[in-house]
Each structure stands twice: as C-alpha cells, then as structure tokens.
Amino acid sequence: MGPSGTGKTTLLRLITGQVYAERGSVQVFGREVATLSSKELFAMRRRMGMLFQNGALLTDLDVYENVAFPLRAHTDLPESLVRQLVLTKLHAVGLRGAARLMPSELSGGMARRVALARAIVMDPDILIYDEPFVGLDPISMGVICRLIKQMNEALGITSIVVSHDVQELATIAHDSFLLSQGRVVASGTPEELHHSEIPEVRQFMEGLADGPVPFHFPASDYRAELLGDAEVSR
Amino acid sequence: MNAATDSLPVMAVRRVGAVSLFFVQILARIGPALTRPGLIVRQIYNAGARSLVIIMLSGMFVGMVLGLLGFDVFQRFGSEDYVGVLAALGNLKVLGPVLTALLFAGRAGTSLTSEIGLMKSTEQLTAMQMMAVDPVRYVVVPRFLGGFIAMPLLAATFTVIALYGAQLIGVQQMGVDAGAYWSQTQNAVDLHDVWEGVVKSLVFGVAVNLVAVYEGYHAEPTPEGVGLATTRTVVISSVLVLLLNYLLTAAFLTTK
Numbered sequence: 001m002g003p004s005g006t007g008k009t010t011l012l013r014l015i016t017g018q019v020y021a022e023r024g025s026v027q028v029f030g031r032e033v034a035t036l037s038s039k040e041l042f043a044m045r046r047r048m049g050m051l052f053q054n055g056a057l058l059t060d061l062d063v064y065e066n067v068a069f070p071l072r073a074h075t076d077l078p079e080s081l082v083r084q085l086v087l088t089k090l091h092a093v094g095l096r097g098a099a100r101l102m103p104s105e106l107s108g109g110m111a112r113r114v115a116l117a118r119a120i121v122m123d124p125d126i127l128i129y130d131e132p133f134v135g136l137d138p139i140s141m142g143v144i145c146r147l148i149k150q151m152n153e154a155l156g157i158t159s160i161v162v163s164h165d166v167q168e169l170a171t172i173a174h175d176s177f178l179l180s181q182g183r184v185v186a187s188g189t190p191e192e193l194h195h196s197e198i199p200e201v202r203q204f205m206e207g208l209a210d211g212p213v214p215f216h217f218p219a220s221d222y223r224a225e226l227l228g229d230a231e232v233s234r
Numbered sequence: 235m236n237a238a239t240d241s242l243p244v245m246a247v248r249r250v251g252a253v254s255l256f257f258v259q260i261l262a263r264i265g266p267a268l269t270r271p272g273l274i275v276r277q278i279y280n281a282g283a284r285s286l287v288i289i290m291l292s293g294m295f296v297g298m299v300l301g302l303l304g305f306d307v308f309q310r311f312g313s314e315d316y317v318g319v320l321a322a323l324g325n326l327k328v329l330g331p332v333l334t335a336l337l338f339a340g341r342a343g344t345s346l347t348s349e350i351g352l353m354k355s356t357e358q359l360t361a362m363q364m365m366a367v368d369p370v371r372y373v374v375v376p377r378f379l380g381g382f383i384a385m386p387l388l389a390a391t392f393t394v395i396a397l398y399g400a401q402l403i404g405v406q407q408m409g410v411d412a413g414a415y416w417s418q419t420q421n422a423v424d425l426h427d428v429w430e431g432v433v434k435s436l437v438f439g440v441a442v443n444l445v446a447v448y449e450g451y452h453a454e455p456t457p458e459g460v461g462l463a464t465t466r467t468v469v470i471s472s473v474l475v476l477l478l479n480y481l482l483t484a485a486f487l488t489t490k
Contacts, residue, residue: 016364018363018364042366043366045363045364045365046365047364047368048286048364050361052360052361053357054356054357056356056357056358056360056361057351057357057358057361058350058353058358058361058362059358069365070365070366073365073366073367074366074367096431110455110470118365122365157376175457
C-alpha cells in the first residue's frame with residue numbers, strides 16, 4: 001500500500017524483471033532476478049500471473065482467445081483440453097457466457113475478471129495484482145475482492161496486491177507493507193497498521209490531506225508570488 | 235550521453251542505428267514467426283486487401299492523367315503512338331512502386347503504427363512479456379511480413395490499372411490507333427524495366443513497413459505519443475521512399 005507515486009508499481013516491475021535495480025537485491029523463487037538470462041526470465045514469468053490495472057486484454061482477440069493465449073503460446077495441448085481449461089477459468093470468474101465477446105464490449109470490471117482468468121490459466125505460483133480496484137463500482141470491487149481471496153485459498157498461491165484501497169485490502173491481506181517515498185515505512189497485519197502511531201501510516205490510513213506527505217507541491221513564498229515579487233513557480 | 239543535447243547528425247545516426255538493430259531483431263524472428271502463418275495471412279489481409287480500393291482508384295486516375303499528358307505532349311511532334319510507352323515505362327519503373335508506397339504509408343503504415351502504439355499504451359505488449367511471450371515475434375514480425383508481402387502485389391495492381399486508365403484516354407478517347415499504341419509499348423518495354431519496378435516495390439515494402447512497426451513499437455505510450463509516432467511514420471517513410479527511388483533509378487540506369 002502507499003500513496004500514488006511512492007514506487008509501488010516500480011516494485012512490481014522489479015519483482016517481474018521489467019526493470020533492474022541499480023542497488024539492492026530482488027529474489028524470486030530463490031533466484032536473483034537481475035542475473036537471469038532472458039530465457040530464464042521468461043521461465044520465471046511462466047510461473048507468475050499478473051493482473052494489470054486496466055486488464056491489458058489483447059484487443060484483436062475475443063475473451064475466449066485472450067484466456068487461451070498463454071496456453072497456445074506455451075503448450076501444444078489438444079484443442080479439447082484448451083477449451084476445457086479456458087471454460088473452467090472463465091466459469092470461475094463468472095464470465096463463461098461472455099466467451100465470444102470482444103474486449104471493447106466488456107465493462108471495466110468484466111475486463112479485469114477476464115484478465116484474472118487469463119492470469120491463472122497457466123496455474124501460476126505467484127499472482128500479482130497492480131491496483132485491481134481502481135475505477136470499479138462497489139459491486140465489481142466486491143466481486144474482484146472475493147475472487148482474489150478465493151483464488152488464493154483454492155489454488156494455494158501467493159498473491160501480491162498493490163493498492164491504495166485500505167478497506168478492501170484489510171479484508172484479504174495476511175501481511176501488508178506501507179510504502180512512502182520509495183521506502184517501507186511500516187509492515188504487519190492490516191489491523192496492526194490501523195493502530196500504528198507512525199505519522200506516515202496515520203496520514204495514509206486516515207486519508208489526511210497534510211502530514212509527512214505535504215499537500216502543497218513545493219513552491220516559492222505564497223505572499224511574494226501573489227504580490228508579483230516572485231516569478232510564478234514552474 | 236544526453237539525447238536532448240545531441241546535434242542533429244548525431245541524433246540521425248543514433249536513430250538509423252536503432253532502426254537497424256530493430257530490423258535485425260525482426261529478421262532473427264522471421265523463422266519462428268513462419269510457424270504461425272495464420273497471423274501473417276491476417277496481416278496481409280489488413281495491410282493489402284484493405285488498401286485495394288484506394289490503390290485501384292489512384293491507379294486509375296494516375297493512368298488517365300498520363301494518357302492526357304502523353305497525348306498533349308506527343309501530338310505536338312505527331313507521335314501520339316508513344317503515349318503507351320510513356321504510360322508503361324512511367325508506371326512500371328517509377329509511378330507504380332512510388333505512389334503505391336506513398337499511399338500504403340498513409341493507409342496501412344499509419345494504421346500499423348497506431349495499432350502497435352495503442353497496444354503499447356494499453357500495456358498489451360507488457361502483458362505479453364509478462365506471459366513470457368515475445369511481442370516482437372507475435373505482434374511486430376507478422377505485421378511487418380504481411381505489409382512486405384502486400385506491397386509488391388499492390389504495386390502490380392496499381393500498375394495494371396494505371397495502364398488500363400492510360401489506354402482508356404489515349405486509345406478510347408483521343409483516338410490513337412490501338413495496334414500502334416500497343417506495339418510501340420511492347421517494343422519499348424523489356425524485362426529489365428519490369429524488374430526495376432519489382433525490386434523497387436520490394437525495397438519500399440521493407441522501408442515503409444520497418445518505419446511503421448518501429449515507430450509504433452517505440453512510441454511514447456501516451457495519446458500524444460501515439461499521434462506523433464503516426465505522423466512520423468508518414469513523414470519519414472515518404473521521404474525515405476522518394477530518396478530510395480532516386481538511388482534505385484540511378485542504379486538501374488547504370489546497369490542497363
């Protein structure tokens with residue numbers, strides 16, 4: 001968790017090997033991500049599923065083909081088995097009936113559920129969610145939240161959820177970490193974070209406008225700028 | 235080095251280098267991409283079949299103008315029979331491949347760039363990478379190959395229609411003798427001229443499609459970025475086609 005611009009998505013990109021850290025170490029499945037060859041990196045990613053903020057469905061394929069895409073790219077499974085796998089995953093997210101719709105015909109919540117089905121179709125060990133609740137209505141948000149919890153329990157996988165939705169996360173997370181300005185400022189169960197006395201944590205949890213994260217973007221003196229004694233900040 | 239402070243020549247060299255490296259990446263993946271011919275066929279349809287109407291219409295009008303212009307010039311010397319020669323050589327060697335490439339850049343090139351750019355800005359390319367799928371192989375190479383195959387076919391279509399348009403004006407409207415028209419044409423055109431057109435359309439096919447997929451794949455993933463990349467595709471590939479046309483025309487003249 002953490003406010004916008006603190007490096008949550010960057011952290012996910014480090015974990016998935018999309019960018020490399022100049023300092024420090026990122027280990028996934030016991031291997032240093034930065035030292036993997038591109039072949040090893042792809043092998044590692046095959047054990048991961050990722051849900052993007054907007055779903056990132058392939059716009060020229062329908063829902064069924066989107067979910068089947070990783071299977072077709074990595075396996076030589078017969079069509080009957082592909083069909084079975086795709087339909088089971090779509091059924092799990094409640095969208096078996098939407099199999100032949102195009103991504104442009106889906107609502108935001110539906111697109112994210114299809115993306116979730118696609119993310120689990122290869123049975124990954126780790127599932128990564130980048131802001132899964134952003135821009136969803138309360139019903140879709142509840143559905144996604146429940147699905148994340150169910151996936152986690154039913155498939156026994158590890159989930160990493162990046163979000164700034166304190167309420168939703170509290171219902172699904174076992175452990176949470178709060179990032180602020182690129183650093184972990186607190187960690188623990190959501191309950192522990194709620195009772196934390198650290199100013200950064202309090203500001204974030206209670207949604208206060210001003211605090212360690214300032215409300216005002218750095219600018220020159222207000223009075224001087226109003227009276228024309230200083231240039232307008234740029 | 236800071237890209238913002240580089241001088242124009244340095245930036246140009248840097249860009250040529252980047253495009254060349256991208257071309258090598260594409261070439262290295264053509265083999266694996268051929269294992270999925272369905273993807274390529276779909277792109278031939280997208281780039282080729284969907285450009286047919288504009289290519290045929292343009293070919294017709296260009297041919298008709300050549301017919302008019304040729305008749306106007308040649309009748310001053312009493313040699314109207316040569317209208318066919320002008321139309322055939324002009325179309326086969328220059329106008330067919332060049333105008334097809336320019337129209338192709340505007341019709342199919344821009345759609346390639348904006349399609350790939352939008353896929354990038356909606357994180358579809360990143361999603362592919364996260365699914366351990368190489369986007370150059372699955373997105374770029376089929377589009378490049380589809381466009382490359384479509385280009386000579388379109389140029390041939392353009393040329394044939396333009397020849398028909400020229401004879402429509404020269405023979406049907408202006409009354410040049412059909413026998414003289416076609417026999418002069420047959421005498422003037424040899425296989426070397428046909429080859430010139432074919433080679434040009436192949437080279438332009440590489441140039442226009444490479445610029446289009448490069449600009450799309452490297453577009454800034456924002457609405458403005460994709461718009462700018464699309465504009466760059468038209469500007470760069472048009473200038474490149476005209477430059478290459480000059481070089482190839484000169485090369486073919488010296489080898490004749």
